[in-house]
Amino acid sequence: MTSRPVLTPAGDTASSPAGVTPLSPLPDEPLRLTFRQRLSRWDVRFAPYLYISPFFLLFLVVGMFPLVFTGWVSVHEWSLIGGKGEFVGLDNYRAVFEDRYFWRALRNTVSIFLLSSIPQVLIALLLAGLLDTTLRGRTFWRMSILLPFVVAPAAVALIFGNLFGDRYGLINSALDVVGIDAIAWHVNTLASHVAIASMVNWRWTGYNALILLAAMQAVPRDLYESASIDGAGRVRQFFSITVPMVKPTLIFVIITSTIGGLQIFTEARLFDNVGLGGSDRQWQTVTLYLWELGWRLRNLGMASAVAWLLFVFICLVALLNLYLSRRIAGGVGRRVTR
Amino acid sequence: MQHPHLSRPRPSRPDRPRRRGWRASLALGATGVLLLGLAACGGDSEADSDGKITLTVATFNEFGYEELIKEYMELNPDIKVVQKKTGTWEEHRDNLYTKLAAGSGLSDIEAIEGDGMPAILEEADAFVDLTDDEVDGRWLDWKQKAGTTSDGRLIGYGTDIGPEGICYRADLFEKAGLPTDRAEVAKLFESWDSYFETGKEFIKKVPGTAWYDSSKGTSQAMINQLEYPFEDADNNVVATTNPEVKRVFDTVTSMQAAGLATNLDQWSNDWVAAFQNDGFATMACPGWMLGVIEGNADGVTGWDIADAFPGGGGNWGGSFLTVPAQSEHPEEAKALAAWLTAPEQQLKAFEAKGTFPSQVEALDDPVLTGATNAFFNDAPTGEILSNRAQAVTIQPYKGPKYADIITAFQNAVLRVDEGQESPDEAWESFVADVERIG
Numbered sequence: 001m002t003s004r005p006v007l008t009p010a011g012d013t014a015s016s017p018a019g020v021t022p023l024s025p026l027p028d029e030p031l032r033l034t035f036r037q038r039l040s041r042w043d044v045r046f047a048p049y050l051y052i053s054p055f056f057l058l059f060l061v062v063g064m065f066p067l068v069f070t071g072w073v074s075v076h077e078w079s080l081i082g083g084k085g086e087f088v089g090l091d092n093y094r095a096v097f098e099d100r101y102f103w104r105a106l107r108n109t110v111s112i113f114l115l116s117s118i119p120q121v122l123i124a125l126l127l128a129g130l131l132d133t134t135l136r137g138r139t140f141w142r143m144s145i146l147l148p149f150v151v152a153p154a155a156v157a158l159i160f161g162n163l164f165g166d167r168y169g170l171i172n173s174a175l176d177v178v179g180i181d182a183i184a185w186h187v188n189t190l191a192s193h194v195a196i197a198s199m200v201n202w203r204w205t206g207y208n209a210l211i212l213l214a215a216m217q218a219v220p221r222d223l224y225e226s227a228s229i230d231g232a233g234r235v236r237q238f239f240s241i242t243v244p245m246v247k248p249t250l251i252f253v254i255i256t257s258t259i260g261g262l263q264i265f266t267e268a269r270l271f272d273n274v275g276l277g278g279s280d281r282q283w284q285t286v287t288l289y290l291w292e293l294g295w296r297l298r299n300l301g302m303a304s305a306v307a308w309l310l311f312v313f314i315c316l317v318a319l320l321n322l323y324l325s326r327r328i329a330g331g332v333g334r335r336v337t338r
Numbered sequence: 339m340q341h342p343h344l345s346r347p348r349p350s351r352p353d354r355p356r357r358r359g360w361r362a363s364l365a366l367g368a369t370g371v372l373l374l375g376l377a378a379c380g381g382d383s384e385a386d387s388d389g390k391i392t393l394t395v396a397t398f399n400e401f402g403y404e405e406l407i408k409e410y411m412e413l414n415p416d417i418k419v420v421q422k423k424t425g426t427w428e429e430h431r432d433n434l435y436t437k438l439a440a441g442s443g444l445s446d447i448e449a450i451e452g453d454g455m456p457a458i459l460e461e462a463d464a465f466v467d468l469t470d471d472e473v474d475g476r477w478l479d480w481k482q483k484a485g486t487t488s489d490g491r492l493i494g495y496g497t498d499i500g501p502e503g504i505c506y507r508a509d510l511f512e513k514a515g516l517p518t519d520r521a522e523v524a525k526l527f528e529s530w531d532s533y534f535e536t537g538k539e540f541i542k543k544v545p546g547t548a549w550y551d552s553s554k555g556t557s558q559a560m561i562n563q564l565e566y567p568f569e570d571a572d573n574n575v576v577a578t579t580n581p582e583v584k585r586v587f588d589t590v591t592s593m594q595a596a597g598l599a600t601n602l603d604q605w606s607n608d609w610v611a612a613f614q615n616d617g618f619a620t621m622a623c624p625g626w627m628l629g630v631i632e633g634n635a636d637g638v639t640g641w642d643i644a645d646a647f648p649g650g651g652g653n654w655g656g657s658f659l660t661v662p663a664q665s666e667h668p669e670e671a672k673a674l675a676a677w678l679t680a681p682e683q684q685l686k687a688f689e690a691k692g693t694f695p696s697q698v699e700a701l702d703d704p705v706l707t708g709a710t711n712a713f714f715n716d717a718p719t720g721e722i723l724s725n726r727a728q729a730v731t732i733q734p735y736k737g738p739k740y741a742d743i744i745t746a747f748q749n750a751v752l753r754v755d756e757g758q759e760s761p762d763e764a765w766e767s768f769v770a771d772v773e774r775i776g
Contacts, residue, residue, distance in 0.1 A: 080439045081461050099774065161607050168611035186603070187756040273426055273605050274745070279752035280759070280767075295435050297742065297775065 067311070074304035080294060085301075092305035102306070104281050105289035106313075108193065112268070112285060113261035113317075115197035116204075120261075121254055123201070124208035129238050131209065132216040142213065145206035156199055157270035164195040164271075186272060192283040199267040204260065208253045215249035216242055247325075254325050255318050262314045263287050286310050389416070391667055393674055394445035396422040398430035400629040401449065401497065401657070402691030406683050410674065417670060426605055427451040431741075438464055444662040446671035447678075450494055452484065452656045453744065456736045458494070459487050466661040466668045467491040473676055480733045481696040485658050494658025495679040498693035500624030501726035502559060502652040504533070505631060508715065509640030510619045514543035520717060524646035530560070530589070533620075533648040537598045540619060549598035551621040552609060553590050553755050554748045556599070559622035560586040561744065562652045562734055568744070569737030575776075577743050578769045587747070587768075591754045591761040601755040604748075610634050622647075624654040625694030625723050632692075632713045642715045645722040651729030656696055694723045701727070739775055746771040 033041070074092050077085030096102050131142055148156070163170045164185040172182040185195045219242060227237050243250070265287040269275050276292055277284025284292070286306065294303030397403060407419045422445055424430040431454055437443035438461065450458050458465070469492040476482070477496040485494035504527050508518040516536065517523055526536045537549030550556050561567050561583070568577040577583055593599065600618050602609040612618060613634035623631070623643060635641060659675040661668055677683060681700035687693050688706060700706055701724060709720030750768035753759045759767065 080435060081464060100770075101774075165607050165611065167602065167608045168615060169608075184756070186606070187758060272603060274428060274603075274749075275432065276745070276749070279603070279749040279756060295432060295439075298435070300439075 070304045070307050073300055074302075074308055076301055078299070078301040078304070080298035080300050088301070092301045093309070095302055096305050096309065101281050101284065101289060102286075105277075105284050105286045108189075108277070108281075108283055109262055109264070109286045111190070112193045112197050112200070112264055112283070113258070115193050116200040116264070117254075117257045117261040119197075120201045120205050120208060120257055121250070124205050124212055124253065125243070125250070127205065127209035128212035128216055129242060131213050132242070142210065145209055147206065148202050149204070149207045151203075153199075153203060153266040154270060156203060157267055160195065160199045160202075160267075161270070186278065187282070189282040192271065192278060196264065196267045196271055196283055200261070200264060204257065208257065211253055212246055212249055215246040219245040251322060251325050254321050258318050258321050259314055262310070262317060265291070286313075390418045391416065391670055392418045392420060393447065393667060393671055394420045394422055395447040395449075395659075395674070395678075396424070396430065396433075396445035397449040398424040398427045398451070399626065400633075400691040400693070402629070402687035402689075402693050403678065405690060406678060406686060410677060417674075419674065427454065438662070442664055444664055446661065446665040446667055447675050448660050448662055449497070450658045450660055452500075452658070453736060453741050455484055455494060455658055456740055457738045458660065460738045462487045462491055462493050464663050465493045466663055466665070466672060468493065468495060468661060468672055468675065470672075470676065473679075476679070476681070476698065477696050478698060481656070484733075484736075494660045495675050496696040497657045497659060497679055497684065498626060498687070499656035499696040499727065500626055500654040501694055501723050501730055502562075502622050502624045502647050502654050503643045503645060503722055503726050504620055504647060505623035505627070505641060505643045505714070506620040507616075507638075507640045508642045510544055510547060510616065511540075514540045514619075516540060518642075520642055520644050520715075523642075524644040527644055527646040527648055530648040534589075534593050534596075534598065537593070537620075538596055541597050544619070547616050548600040548618040549620060551600055551612070551618045552602050552604040553594050553599045553751045554604040555622050556593075557586055557590040557748065557751050558744070559647075559652055559654060560589070560649070561747070562654050563649050563732060564734055565732050566735045568740055568747075569735065571735065573737040573739075575739060575743070575772060577747070577772050583747070584765070587751070587765060588761070590751055591764070594751075594755055595761075599755060603752055603755075614638065622652070622654065624656075625688070625692050625719075626655060628692035628711060628714065628719060629690075640715075641713060643711075643717045643719060643722055645725055647726060647729065650731060651726055653727075653730045653733065656694075688720075692719065694727065742775045743772055746775065 073084075075087060075089055077088050079085065127145060131138065131145070135141055165172065166182070166184050166186050169185065171185075175182060183191050185191050223241050223245070224237055227241055232240065264285050268277055268283050268285045268288050269291075271283055272278065275288070276296070277288050281289075287310070290303050290306040290310065293306060294300050395403065395407070403421055407421055411417065411419055424433065430449070431451070434444065434448055434450075469490075473492075473495065477485075478499070481496040481499060482492070485496055486492050504523075506523060508523075511518045511523065516526070516539070527533050534549075540549055541547070564580075564582050564586070566576065567580065567583055568575065570576050590599075594601070600609070600612055602612055602617070609617075613631070614637075621627070621631075628643070631641060659679055661671045661675060665671050679697070681695065681697040681703070684693070684695040684697055685700050685703055685705045688695055688700075689709065692711070695701065695706065706720045707724055709718070710716050711719040746768055749771070750759075750764040753764045753767070754761050758764075
């Protein structure tokens with residue numbers, strides 16, 4: 001007896017208030033159907049596809065076409081303003097692989113991704129768990145964690161720019177008070193990654209927490225009741241009930257933050273005013289590298305090759321994450337897999 | 339948490355109606371954001387309801403156009419001018435190239451920094467030919483040439499030039515036992531050698547304060563004194579084989595080792611903050627920098643400017659106004675650009691922000707020659723910068739790759755500042771970077 005808004009086959013009365021009406025199964029095949037009956041069956045069978053078609057049509061235009069077109073650009077010489085040149089096959093890809101800054105960008109991207117996505121998902125999960133309890137003024141708390149998400153990333157970068165100043169920044173001043181040496185946020189590779197990751201986390205943790213919270217609210221409360229009767233504490237309940245039950249949502253959050261984490265741009269771009277990711281490309285992400293090729297060196301062919309490589313890379317990492325998170329988050333939660 | 343058989347709203351479940359309100363407000367918010375987005379998309383379209391033509395002028399840093407634009411609108415009641423200001427040229431350029439590639443979205447007038455002009459001339463077809471007998475000969479020869487394509491189309495109207503003096507903190511000089519009077523200080527800055535030697539003396543006396551603001555700025559000043567720094571007359575890249583470039587690199591990195599540099603990235607937050615923290619005592623100082631210093635060093639007293647520049651004269655920067663071909667009102671935009679860059683207007687911009695005129699007629703105008711600047715201890719900035727402009731004997735040749743190469747060069751210098759690489763390593767990676775730029 002679940003009260004979760006389970007997806008039901010479109011067409012039947014899924015939206016009846018909280019399951020008061022039992023789900024009416026489709027009638028078994030009658031011998032003869034009238035036209036109206038057939039129409040109604042088609043309605044049931046095909047209407048859902050019609051309803052979702054706008055998205056896919058739109059996706060075809062604004063998603064699929066650019067993807068394919070980028071591939072087309074990537075096998076040509078293509079200048080930002082001059083446009084299409086000669087067909088060069090895979091030369092652009094070769095040039096990218098031979099560029100040491102590509103590999104550095106890949107390293108930076110993976111490092112910033114790990115530093116942002118992992119703490120982000122873990123903290124979001126914990127936050128959601130805390131918000132799922134009976135707090136006073138919970139709407140207030142729930143809305144406040146979304147607040148950072150509303151602030152424009154450029155504004156975030158400006159504020160954090162003052163925090164992470166190498167010499168006159170707030171954090172280093174604070175460290176100085178405690179007697180710790182100043183950290184060269186814009187020089188040291190790892191430090192710059194931590195700084196950028198903290199901007200990303202600040203922005204996205206609340207958002208992810210809210211998504212997870214929504215899933216947690218749908219976990220049947222009787223499970224917790226039974227668990228408490230069996231003597232399970234809150235921590236045990238969290239790990240043995242909440243986490244497995246929200247696994248599908250957790251996977252969703254992990255995949256989306258993977259996609260986002262591998263495409264970090266604004267925070268890295270605005271971390272200094274030159275925008276190339278530091279004097280030694282310490283924090284140049286792949287998207288920033290792509291942008292340097294396309295818009296600074298005005299070589300759209302190579303930039304498109306990077307775009308495709310990034311696409312493939314993101315797919316691979318997302319699949320890996322899917323595999324890992326399915327294994328890690330335990331065995332329950334088969335429910336939404338259909 | 340809602341059990342189906344308890345669907346009747348009860349006081350014990352107060353969150354249900356509230357949550358609906360939450361959802362409604364979220365939906366409302368989302369709609370609002372969407373509408374805002376749409377409004378923003380539509381915001382750029384011209385022609386106000388009252389039939390006025392709207393012209394947009396995109397500039398970076400300080401051009402000193404605020405009052406001029408008001409004046410122009412008073413003179414031309416049927417034209418509305420909107421200025422879009424960006425912080426740095428880099429950001430401005432990124433926006434420019436993105437929209438140039440997209441074929442739309444540019445302002446009716448786009449300012450171009452001098453160093454970026456050669457690359458813009460390569461894309462001359464995307465800009466309106468501004469050639470006009472009325473403006474021919476308005477600018478210093480080399481300035482007009484820098485805005486003209488090889489086939490003789492005038493793409494950019496010159497605004498200012500950047501004859502360089504050395505700005506210095508007289509109060510810190512006094513602390514170090516150095517002369518503070520600008521005529522005496524000028525003698526210390528005759529050559530790079532004497533400039534650096536004075537610096538070594540200074541840092542001994544005033545620990546904690548560097549001699550100059552950034553290795554980037556100092557190296558750029560030195561590069562600007564070379565005739566063919568990075569590309570030869572046929573646009574072949576010579577950056578890494580030019581012994582003079584290597585000499586500049588060696589000088590700047592050895593002075594960094596001697597402790598003269600702040601080791602800060604020019605234009606970074608820390609660099610801006612250093613103005614307020616006695617971070618350094620001198621800096622290469624083209625006319626347009628006066629406004630920057632005054633802004634960053636607000637409240638700091640003691641700034642002055644010396645009528646001297648090591649190694650003769652030097653020009654750093656100075657900009658152009660262009661009209662992109664995608665402008666819907668090219669004629670009106672051209673007229674506005676011509677008006678803004680006329681000597682009379684440029685003189686007013688100079689008074690406002692210290693942007694030194696590139697127009698021949700303005701150079702001996704009493705407004706210019708008699709100008710003083712209260713922030714810089716009432717220095718006769720007009721006279722000083724005029725002298726500095728006359729001292730400029732070499733205009734470095736800048737080819738289409740100049741901007742990309744100098745970025746790589748300055749990054750190499752910065753890597754040494756930051757202690758990431760030894761000077762030798764930094765030079766090697768600079769060589770690799772130049773090869774990559776091609």
